[in-house]
Amino acid sequence: AQKVTQAQTEISVVEKEDVTLDCVYETRDTTYYLFWYKQPPSGELVFLIRRNSFDEQNEISGRYSWNFQKSTSSFNFTITASQVVDSAVYFCALMPTAGNKLTFGGGTRVLVKP
Amino acid sequence: DAGITQSPRHKVTETGTPVTLRCHQTENHRYMYWYRQDPGHGLRLIHYSYGVKDTDKGEVSDGYSVSRSKTEDFLLTLESATSSQTSVYFCAISAFRDNNEQFFGPGTRLTVL
Numbered sequence: 042a043q044k045v046t047q048a049q050t051e052i053s054v055v056e057k058e059d060v061t062l063d064c065v066y067e068t069r070d071t072t073y074y075l076f077w078y079k080q081p082p083s084g085e086l087v088f089l090i091r092r093n094s095f096d097e098q099n100e101i102s103g104r105y106s107w108n109f110q111k112s113t114s115s116f117n118f119t120i121t122a123s124q125v126v127d128s129a130v131y132f133c134a135l136m137p138t139a140g141n142k143l144t145f146g147g148g149t150r151v152l153v154k155p
Numbered sequence: 156d157a158g159i160t161q162s163p164r165h166k167v168t169e170t171g172t173p174v175t176l177r178c179h180q181t182e183n184h185r186y187m188y189w190y191r192q193d194p195g196h197g198l199r200l201i202h203y204s205y206g207v208k209d210t211d212k213g214e215v216s217d218g219y220s221v222s223r224s225k226t227e228d229f230l231l232t233l234e235s236a237t238s239s240q241t242s243v244y245f246c247a248i249s250a251f252r253d254n255n256e257q258f259f260g261p262g263t264r265l266t267v268l
Contacts, residue, residue, distance in 0.1 A: 045197070076256065086198075086245065086259035132197055141186060141249060142213065143257060145197030 043068045045135050047146035054123050055154050062118040062149045064133030072138035075109065075116045080130040080148070089131075092116065094138070123153045158182050159260035161246050167266045174233040176263050178246030187229040188213075188247040188257060189221060191240075198245060204229055236267045 044067040054060045066075065077089040090100065092109055100107045104121045120127050133146040158181030168174050178187060186205055190198040190213075200213030202221040210221050218240060220232045233240055243264050247257040 047197075050195075078259075084243070085261050088256050088258065091256050134197075141188075141203070141255065141257075142200055143198070145199070147195045147197045 043070075043135050043137070043144040045133055045144050045146035047133055047149045049149045050147070051150040051152065053152045053154065056125060057122050060120050060123050060127075060151060060153075062120075062131050062133075062151070064116045064118065064146060066114050066116065066133070066135045068135060068137070070137040074136045074138065076134040076136065076143070077107065077116075077118050078132045078134065080132065082128065086132075089118075120151070123151075125153050125155055127151060128153045159246060159248055159258060161244075161260040161263045163263060164261065165264045167268065168236055169268050170237055171235050174236050174265065174267075176231045176244055176265070178229045178231070178260055180227050180229075180248050182248060182250075182258075183226060184248040184250045185226075186249045186251070186255075186257075187223065188249075189219070189229065189231045190245045190247065191215065191242040192245060192262070193242050201231065201244075236265075238267050241265060241267045
């Protein structure tokens, strides 16, 4: 069975502060994919990143960065210099390499105040 | 943006009535999915389809049925709606089964009174 835990239900920061979202997962699969999705107040789900379990290199995309540590089963997401537009619910998700069933965490709501 | 629409976008119904939600895609993707989103649970898979007339159950399939008679349409039916089925329902599509990100529709907010 797969499980994804996002222990932080809500984080509030002031604009320009950095914010890190934690994601811890459990799986018996030896290979898998990890995802992050963003859900802004408008409600749609926006794909942010997919990471293969073989690749433990950190990834940076603009103000977003991801830290994957297989040893601790974590795939954390950092927003640098947060902006009001970053206010959203962020979901971490897990998928086995062979298969298409996504298991989502409960989500973390990020509120960026001006 | 992936071409996915859902209808209706909002619906209020009464307990015991049948409800059908529609997902329509213009991407010609083979795989389609129905999820429900509830506070604290993230999204949970209800059913998915891997081709016309080919469907399978997900994690929370009880009380739901699906049909896919055309590549572009995937229907989710609540035969007799219950208050526990009040939720936001998302449709998703993917081009391949394995190793593939899923793209989501705008969601349908369903309230069962």
